[in-house]
Amino acid sequence: MSVSVQQEDFDIAAEMARLTAGDADIGAVVSFTGLVRGTGGLTAMELEHYPGMTEKALEEIEAEARARWPLSAVRIIHRHGRLATGDNIVLVLTASRHRQAAFEAAEFVMDFLKTKAPFWKKEEGPEGANWVDARDSDDAATERWG
């Protein structure tokens, strides 16, 4: 199972080991880890999602990445629920023979995840809790993949 939406934290070393096990053709693994930033006095966040559609969206994102790059393996884990500053939010792993495919596919997955996967962040800081606005730069990042 290459896509997971879960409350629990993930173990990047275990995920990488599982990803590359038994495939001697993998020469490059890229990981992206997203963390809760404490900028602006933020102490925690609540991550809401759309159960059912979220998994479907992540699977579509993975399929699209596999169609565009020669990938040996992909793993996407996105957490939901309450997360504190410094906690992991998301893990994307891409494995390929060569580094360029792995790098580009990981970036692609993150760009699409930011704009297509139904997650919403509510940040808790010194002035109360606020829903995070979508960033124009994320839309722009997604558009560059055509």
Place this chain on the structure above:
Amino acid sequence: MSVSVQQEDFDIAAEMARLTAGDADIGAVVSFTGLVRGTGGLTAMELEHYPGMTEKALEEIEAEARARWPLSAVRIIHRHGRLATGDNIVLVLTASRHRQAAFEAAEFVMDFLKTKAPFWKKEEGPEGANWVDARDSDDAATERWG
């Protein structure tokens, strides 16, 4: 110490934990792991390097990346000596507030490492041992950074 040249394997989870510890501004960590591929019946390789110059080259590569992107932390570990199929060769970690800087810096470090750091691979396969030729695509990848 953000640059290491060593025979021993590395622990990506421990390295990531050390990289992000105590810095609440990190929102994105990208890792690149290079592995020994078993393609073409390769069973092992010997990785020779230039002690002294290697460390200097990696430190220059790191400094160049930090000058180009707003990075919170960088870690480069390159192994040398005898490595078997599936073994780790290199680890590059980049941490930043946002994902684009972390992705670009990790790619940049790898492109420069492939063309500027004094390492030479001798692969052992069914037909004996052979020094790996430099790849034109690595030179091209480095040139795109101007």
Place this chain on the structure above:
Amino acid sequence: MKVLYFAWMRERVGHGSEEIETAAATVSDLVGELTAREERYAAAFADLSAVRVAVDQQQADLSTPLAGAREVAFFPPVTGG
């Protein structure tokens, strides 16, 4: 038909899920019916440029037909990752 609301749309409407009887032909018609109901719905849909919609868990828009649809979800632009 099941109608879902997420994030601040859920908070404005006051609940995350409801079953409704509707003959709305499109998402746009459904939005019209909902906003006519009560002030809290009107508040949730006040700025349609900030509202996204999925029909049966597929991205949709105001013109998407609802014939045969079982689940419609309204939410703000996503902010995951």
Place this chain on the structure above:
Amino acid sequence: MKVLYFAWMRERVGHGSEEIETAAATVSDLVGELTAREERYAAAFADLSAVRVAVDQQQADLSTPLAGAREVAFFPPVTGG
């Protein structure tokens, strides 16, 4: 001056390091002196397009002056990562 050889250049020359007395003004002069010595040096430097050089651990080329240099290294294009 210390002269180092790596990878297949080391194998062709037969050793990885040597101390030499030289008055060579540039890397190019030094290559000329070495290749004139013995066949194994000539073999190592046969294709100069495949030879890279560092002077005191800094990337250099055939025209780099050697005044004051303590360490010169010859090697093929790098293949790390």
